[in-house]
Structure formats: C-alpha cells, structure tokens
Amino acid sequence: MLYFNCDYTEGAHPRILERMLNTNLEQTVGYGEDQYCEQARALIRKECGRQDVDVHFLVGGTQANFTVIRSALRPHQGVISAVTGHINGHETGAVEATGHKVLALPCGPEGKLTAAQVEETVKNHWSDETHEHQVQPKMVYISHPTENGALYTLAELEALSSACKKYGLYLFLDGARLGYGLTAQGTDVTIAHLARLCDVFYIGGTKCGALFGEAVVIVNQDLKPDFRYAIKQNGGMLAKGRLLGIQFLTLFEDGLYYEICRAANQQAYRIAHACREAGFPFFAESITNQQFPVFPNRLLEKLGQNYLYSTWAKVDENHTAIRLCTSWATKEEAVNQLIAHIQELGKEL
Amino acid sequence: MLYFNCDYTEGAHPRILERMLNTNLEQTVGYGEDQYCEQARALIRKECGRQDVDVHFLVGGTQANFTVIRSALRPHQGVISAVTGHINGHETGAVEATGHKVLALPCGPEGKLTAAQVEETVKNHWSDETHEHQVQPKMVYISHPTENGALYTLAELEALSSACKKYGLYLFLDGARLGYGLTAQGTDVTIAHLARLCDVFYIGGTKCGALFGEAVVIVNQDLKPDFRYAIKQNGGMLAKGRLLGIQFLTLFEDGLYYEICRAANQQAYRIAHACREAGFPFFAESITNQQFPVFPNRLLEKLGQNYLYSTWAKVDENHTAIRLCTSWATKEEAVNQLIAHIQELGKEL
C-alpha cells in the first residue's frame, strides 16, 4: 500500500533527525529560550525581511490557531473565516472552545475569502442598530494554501490587508502548508510579503518536512505582549523547546524548506497531469501538493486496493472527490506507479 | 409616536404589578425557594400534564439559552440551530462564549428546522472518518414561534423529537414568545405536548406580559442534576427570586397568559390583514404577534413619522421587510390608527 492520503505519513526530513541526534546530549534551557530557537528566530526574521517581528514555536496547527485567536480577541469578538476554513470544520470547535465565534462566510471551491466579503461583513455589523447583540468581527482568518490547495495572489492579499486595516481587523494567515504555497508554480507571494501584510501568520513545519512544529510570526505590536503566557496556558509550550528550534533552523538555514516543498509540488503536478490526461475532472483547482480529482465511485474501490487517499467530498450519487497528497518524502517511483494506475483506470471511464 | 417595534415596550400586565405591590412587604427566603415560586412551579407542572419535570425561573432569554446549553453539553459537543436561530445571530455569541459551537443549518424564511436536516447532520458527522476533528452534534435548538413568527405543527415536533431520540440528541425549545404560539389560529401544539416531546424548553415571560422572566422546564432526567449551580454560575439566580414566582403564578393561575397572548395575536392579524389588503407582500408568513410586511423604502419614511417599527431585512435595493409587533399592552385604538395609515400608504404603491 502506498500512502497519498496526506502529507504527514512519514517522519521528518533526514537532516532534521540527524541534527537532533547530533545535539541530543547538549544541555540547554527549556521552553524555547535556548540558542537553537534563537538561531531559528533569526533565520525567520531574515525571511521576513524585518527584525521587528516576534517569532514563537508551537507544536501543532490547531494549537497555533486557537492560541493566536484567543490571545488576540476580546470575548465578544469573532473571527471571519471561509466556511471551508480549517478552524471552522476540522478542529473540533477549538476556537469556540476558547469562547469565540467563527463567522463563517461562503466561498467557492478554492476556499478563499475576498476583501469585498470582509468589507461587507464589517459594514453590515456596524450598520445594524442592534450590533451589540451580535458578535463583533475583529479578525480575518485565511489559509494559504487554502484547505483546497488554492493560493492567494499578492494583489488579493494586499486587498485583504487593506480592508482589515481600514476597519481595524487583524489579518491572520494559517500557513500550515505554507512551503507548498511559496514554491508553487506562478505564485508571487513570499514570506516577506506576509510579514508586511499580515498582523500574524505562521510557517508550517508539521506538513512541510518537520516532525512537528509551527513558527508563529507576530507582526502587529498590539498582539505581541504576553504571548508566551498564552502558549503556556494553552498547552503549547514544549519543555524541550529546542526540538522546535532545531527543526526550523535546519529548514531555513540553507533553503531546505523551499527545496523539499518545491519537489513535492512537482510530484503533485505530475499526478494532476495524469488525472487530467486520463479524463478525471477536478473538484478544485490546486497548484500545490494537494490534488482533488473526482473519481467514479466504482473506480475508487480499485484505486484503494493499492493506494491510500482521503475522501474529500461527495460530488453526486456516483462520484466522489478525493485528495491525493505529496510531501518531501514522496518517492518518484511511487508517483510513477500511481500515475500508471490512474492511466489504467482512465480507460474504464 | 406609537411603538410597534417589539413586544417589550411597556412594563407588565397590571395584575402582575398589583400582586408585587400586595406582597411587597412579606418576608420570604431568596433564590427561588419561596412559596410563590413553588406555587408557580405547581401551576406549570399542571400545564405540562406531568409532575416529574423540574421548573426553574431565570431572568431573560439569552441567559436561559446559554445556561441550558452549557449545562447540557460536554465541551466537544455543539448545538444544531437554524441559521436564523436567536442563539446564532442575536445573542453576541453567548453560546460560543460558553465554549460550544452553534451548528447553523440553512432554513427557509419561516426559520424552521426539519427532522430530515437533523438526521442528515448527525449521519454525516458519524460517517466521517475524522469525526473527532469536528464538533459532535448533541442538541437541537428550535424556537417556537421562530424568530420569524412561524410555528411548528405537532407532527413536525414529533418528527424532530423522534429524530433526536433516535440519535441521542437533546431537543431544546426556546419559547421566548411561546404564549403567542400556543394561542395562534390553527396551532395544534400545547405545553403538554412540549413536555412530552422536548428534553428541555422554556415558557417565555418577558415578551408575554411579565416584567421579565423565563420558566425553564427540564423533562429529561439527565439534564436535571445541579441545574441550580448552573443558574448561579451564569448569573441567573435572582436574589429576590419570588419576583419570578409571583409573575408566573399570576400568568398561569387562571389563564391570563393565554388570554393576553391570544388578544395580541388578534391585533396582529388585523394588521396583517390590512397590509395584505393594501397590497403589501410579506417577507415570512406568521400567525403570531410578529408580522413582517415588505414596504418600499420611500413609504417607510412616512410610516416612521408616527410609528416605530423594526427593520428586519433588506429585500432589494428599494424594498425592506419590517417587523410590526403587538403585545398584551397593544391598544385597539392604536391598531386602528396604524391600519388607517397602512391603507393610506397602500394607495401610493
């Protein structure tokens, strides 16, 4: 069985494990205040193109999301998200569990929000006579790539950022799969752009080559104070914090992060190409490491005999959208096999 | 200016105030354990047609809603509601503030949920491989009348109740305007039905003749323990609890609750009739004390010179749905004036 169901089926890029091994017996202080974390922070600040950002390392994405949101909002404030946003449907209500409503807005199959939607939501709120009876929108949550593999253009991010600034909202970008986004064909967005346009965002490690870990970058001064309290209170402060520093240090010291994500995208494009050639349509357009072809249910059974995939959405009675993922660990040979199988299945369409 | 904007523009039915005055200097214990509360509980149990229900008096509707929901659910569980449900859009995220997601389902202009929707939502949850990454549906919240003045039929309530029982969900009915529902033309639903079909519901006082107060009726044994702790913790335990007992005692000892709500409905029907005759369409069909006619914006300005109404929804660029409410305090003469004015405005259509 070959796994294409997600991008966390293996451990970490070998260079990360190697460095953990080499530093294993060194003594450091805990809780992210060691030298490896400091070095990793410096590298990330460099990617951001600015020194005045705070960088914190958390273990996982759900944790990063609700910790950032809880820390930023007052109790009556909510966070705008696409209805397909990870915080809205895939985190067991973690944001609500911290007391905040997710203000879910409709979106297309790409899973993106627009500046116009944000503007309309905020205007509607404040123009309502009884706005105090409603949750006040105060933050916009987007993911890049989105849950459906799509990317914002720089222009779209700039528009979102402007809308947020205009109405006093925070822009928060979930970069759980940021590496794939930054290295996708045709993207014009860099980390430095995020550090200019977002109030807070994070650079995903778990799904981009690390064992685990997300690097939260806080740009807005108002969101910086006391964030370490928030990490601790929400269970995200790793005792052996250096494990996070070591991983991000390795990923960013010489471009490994970009290199492995770019390679994963390339394998994904090959799969996409094969699906398209074989006649399978797509549920959503993706130029990143997740691909969402639509298969007739009768063919899925065959596919599933040798390949693990994620069921994504029911398209109609007889068709299902699935997710096929690549990662740093995806072997070219495995992709070759998958492609050959897709070509076979295509003949049965 | 005559107020038709809501059903809480005056104080309380005079008989309630009179009794407060007459009992004012009596000494009683506090926190709802006095004889008036006991008497009121007995009357409500009689309406329920069963003695085995717990009755608690809370001050207001938002408080009743989140106290019931928080007390019933475990942290990872959510409450299904129509997207127009009061808890979803008009209570400043009070339910989320207790940690629980409102699972909002689409609905028509009536604002009702169906048993089929509930069933589908629950099935979808449990059939998802990653259901542990989603909020578990555990309660269904409905309002009767709905926020748009509509009523469930007995058959619809029975279907909802069956669906809830089948899947282990609690059925919670918000009866903030229950009196108007129970006395509406053609309804076949009584309090006794609710006490058979719901796990918990409340009988609204604030909008039905009382100064304030909601009577929460807990039917399901599992929801009874420690509810008084929940009331206290959530700020709903009135020190001079007898004020609530006195009000519900007065409303239910000889049918005053039904009498005043029925009269309010009659006045609302007269307004509805006038709107229809004059050519104004309706945003939602209501047979209760709230009516939702649609007016051209140019005529609203004229209406607003002498009559206070609530703006309900923008229908299109030039038309707006408004809410006109009656209550126990609505004077026939005021309705006569309003009707005459509507007839005048109708000529300008």
Place this chain on the structure above:
Amino acid sequence: MLYFNCDYTEGAHPRILERMLNTNLEQTVGYGEDQYCEQARALIRKECGRQDVDVHFLVGGTQANFTVIRSALRPHQGVISAVTGHINGHETGAVEATGHKVLALPCGPEGKLTAAQVEETVKNHWSDETHEHQVQPKMVYISHPTENGALYTLAELEALSSACKKYGLYLFLDGARLGYGLTAQGTDVTIAHLARLCDVFYIGGTKCGALFGEAVVIVNQDLKPDFRYAIKQNGGMLAKGRLLGIQFLTLFEDGLYYEICRAANQQAYRIAHACREAGFPFFAESITNQQFPVFPNRLLEKLGQNYLYSTWAKVDENHTAIRLCTSWATKEEAVNQLIAHIQELGKEL
C-alpha cells in the same frame, strides 16, 4: 417568624414600586437606552462628581462581577481577591467559568486587602523567572462593605489605588451593599472618592432597596469600549431596561438611597449593642447593616424558633458565628422584639 437572615427578604422600597406602576403603560425603547436609564445615569454621574464615567445597569451582583472581570482581562490574567471575597467563594466559580483565576490572598476577619499585599503579589509574580507559567495579576477586587461588613478607610482605598496604578492593575470595587457603607458611622468614603480611585465599581441596588439591579460605573477609559456587548453576551441585558433606570432614578433623585441605608444601619447598631450588652462576642467588627455575633449552639436553637438568621462560621465545637441583617424594610418593632429576645438569651450565657 421574623427574618434577619439577609437584606433581600422583602420586595422594593414602596416608592420604587409606585413609580413602576405609574410608568407601566408608557412605551419606551428597550435594553437600557430609554429616558429613565438616561436620567438615572445623569444622577449617578452627579454623585461621582464627574461626567466622564460610563454607567451601565445590570440585574445582579454575580453577573456584574464576572461581566466586568471578563471584559477587562486577557485570558492569562487573574484577579486578586481576599480569600473571603464574594467572587472567591460565593458565586459558584463564575469568574473561573469565564476563564480567569481568582488569586486569593489571606485576610483577617474583616475581609480586607492591603496595598502591601497587592504590591507583594505583583512583585513576586514579575520577579519569578517562570512568571509566564503563572497567572498574571491584573486586577484587584475588593468589596465595600466587605462580606463581613467592614469598610475601607479613604486612606486605605487611596493606598490600594496607588499600588494598582503603580503596577498597572485595575481596581474593581464591588458595592453590592455600598449604601450601607456610605452611610455607616464614621466612614469617610463617598461615591465621588470611588469615582476617583477605582477603575470600575458598582453601586448595589438589590440589597439596598431595589427589586434588583446594580449600577456599574466605568472610570478607566480602557475599560469602556464595547461593554454593552459584554452585558449582552453574559446575559445581563434586560429587555425592559427601563426597570433598572426607574429604580436607580428613584433611589438617587432625592437621597432615598442614603436615607434607607442609614436607617438600616441604625437598626443594626441597636442589635449589635444588644448583643454586646448581653455578653455575646463578635466574629468580625462591622459598622454596617450586617452583624456577626457569636452564639453558643445551645442558644441558637432557641433563637431560631422565632428569628431567621444566617449561619456564618463555626467558631468552635460549641459556638457559631451568625449573621443578622437589617434593610430598608426592617421594622423598628421587629428589632425591639429581637433585642428583647437577645437580652433573654444573654441571661443563659
């Protein structure tokens, strides 16, 4: 049976009920934006000696406490309180239910905190290397009178206020029984002082002559924004908000608040004097309407045959401290009877 167990055994001062009756059929807007609330706010601002405070009316004390605290604090911040503070032991953990730790400090029988305690707590926090692993003290909660009937002097309040300002903490004063404090023999504290020294405080109505209601006064600019959202979200926004306005208007338009509380104190002093004369010691010194004599258990049974009291604290195997309360409604004749009975019991000491 005569009730001396608490100060909320009757309804409201007759003038309040009278006014409710007289205004009952007037139509007003809801949610505290009516003219009566406006008038009451103006009167309270006058008592404060400053126009730049926000005044909000809430229904009860627990609600006022947790709404203020939740609105003011960030998630990792806590509120310092005397261990005997109402929020620490008598509100079912309402503050913790909003996510905040009550940092309980030891105190004497008076139930007061000192500026030195506050200073020490804050210093200890910040000097700890791992302060991020602890709750950050950000607010000081005091009650005046305290739960044990004691009062702060103006000098003590000034010291507390200075300590709070010095370390960036908010000073929050719970005035559930403020009226009795303001009119106690020898006090030098006025509402105007509170409006100078506190960041936020409230003037209690429930226990001082109203049916219910607490007037929250927000002095600190930082705590003002969006407080009405907080009231609504926490279930404290009364639909018929004018009921609160009418009550505070009546209490403050010509000094009724002071008059009735002063009278209640006088009756309490008579009871205290009788206890002292009869040889009963006191659990705590109080110069307000609550008195805490210590009785041998064998005599309590006799007392309880005709008088309702609150059990306060077990002093030793054979002695118990009780609470005897007076209020606006306490009749001189009832106190006469109680005093005679205490004198009788004193002979059995």
Place this chain on the structure above:
Amino acid sequence: MLYFNCDYTEGAHPRILERMLNTNLEQTVGYGEDQYCEQARALIRKECGRQDVDVHFLVGGTQANFTVIRSALRPHQGVISAVTGHINGHETGAVEATGHKVLALPCGPEGKLTAAQVEETVKNHWSDETHEHQVQPKMVYISHPTENGALYTLAELEALSSACKKYGLYLFLDGARLGYGLTAQGTDVTIAHLARLCDVFYIGGTKCGALFGEAVVIVNQDLKPDFRYAIKQNGGMLAKGRLLGIQFLTLFEDGLYYEICRAANQQAYRIAHACREAGFPFFAESITNQQFPVFPNRLLEKLGQNYLYSTWAKVDENHTAIRLCTSWATKEEAVNQLIAHIQELGKEL
C-alpha cells in the same frame, strides 16, 4: 556550566532517537492510530495489569492536565489540589482557562493531600445550605511524585481512592515524573496499583527519557467516551502520532523506563547525601530525582558559577531552597564534580 536545574535539559534517550531514525521513512496513518501507538498501548495495558483501560498519548503535561480535567468535569465542578499542585501554580491558570476552579487545599512541604482533607472538603460543601453558590468538588488531583519530590504510600493512595469513591469524586494522578516515583527507594506503588486506584492518571515521558509525551490512562468507564475529541479540541492531537507511540514502545518494551529513572534516582541520592554531609538542610524530603537543599544566599552565587539550579523558595532573608535535578542523561562524572563543590561550600557554612 553543568545543568542540574531540571530534568529536561537534554533530548531523549538514544534508543528512542535511534528508533525514530529507523522508522522515519515508513508510512503510517496519523493521529495516534498507527501500529506503534497500538503496540505502546498494549505494553502500557500490561503494566496496568488490565486490558480494560484506554490509553491516549499527549504531547505535554499541562496539556494532559487540562484536557483530562475539562473532559471529566461539568462546568460548575472543580478539582481539589494541594496548594503546591502543578495545576494550581505552574500552568498559567490553564485549568481555570477551561472554566474550572482549582480548589486549593493547604499542604506540608511534601505537597501531599490526605484522604481526611478530601473528605472534609466534600462534607463541608454538601452541608452548606448555599452549596449551589459554591464550586462543587468533583475531582481530586494529586501528583506522584509531588512537585516537591515526595511520594504517596500505597496505603495513602488507597485511602484517597476510597474517599473519592465514597463521595463520587474522580481521582486523577499526574505522573509527569512517575518513573522516578516507581523506582524510588522504599516505594510500594506500581503502575498496576494506579490502574486499580485512580480513575485516570498519566505516565510521564517528557521528564523521564522521552523527547516529549505523556501517556494518559483512563480507567473509569465514565471518562472514556469521546476523549479523542477532547484531545483534538485542546490542541493535543499530534499529526504524526506515531512519534509518541515509538517513544513509549521503546520505554516499556524491556524496562528502559524503570532502568533510566532508577539510575537518575541513584545520582540524586548521592547529591542529597553530599548536601546532608556537608551540613545543608532540606526544604522538603525527597526520595526521587529532585532534591531541595537550602543554601545560604552568599554560597549560591558561588554554586551558580558552574552549576545551573532552580530557585525553589525563599526560606528567610538569608537562605534559599534550590532544586537540583538528575535525569537519564546525568553523567556520573558531572555529579562527582557537583558533590566535590558542595563539599567545598559546606566548609564555608
């Protein structure tokens, strides 16, 4: 500089890293449902001497504590803890942040609770007339070893367990340093005992040789349902869950857990012996890997030049209790050096 400040200054036992390396390219499903987690669960069930317990792996101790507590309690219920308990003072109010009060009881320098204390607390609660105005005690939290290195005897645990069962409370044991407790000189407590006496407990990995990770064992049937939802909602569900399985598998497949903790204890005893011989008294008696000698402040500066320690408590103006820790990674030679230095310092006493 040699680090004795805590037991998480190095990475993981080399055999753990080695296994991570060897399995790194294997593909597994995520979220703790892989074969390594299954194998680790089987081993832990074997230690428990029973098959009917649920085993879940979480990343850290604070996370484990608040996830277990939040999942077990209803909103009005609280958890009893020694005032020195980790949840009370070292987790930034994480338990309160989930809405629950920590009911802190006084304790001696050992940091232990007694069955009698629990019993008294529960009795006091239920005998109070106004118990609904107080947090209901529903769980007892103990740590073993305690924060001060002390251990419960089997008899003490049995008494606590009986008291909990008698009053319907859950017994929750925090075993962040359990390995050191299980292998301490003279202890009579095994994991099998915990699996008989506790309702839920966890076996610490982070401080006992793992990179990170705690194994939560749920014994009580009532606490089992839906715990995976709780893990996800609270940010504790590691995507690459196998990392936790691999670690606990390695620790328990052939007794490594016991072996490395026993060795650490031995080194700690040598340090303790040296302190005692040199004339330094102890703040608390510990027979585990944490030792708490008291040093004159003037000597601490000297100690600190070469050795990192934790400041534990101010004993008086001139004396401070410190913590010296050993772990699986402590080198005998480092301890030799420390001992020699302590002997030197002892001469200056």
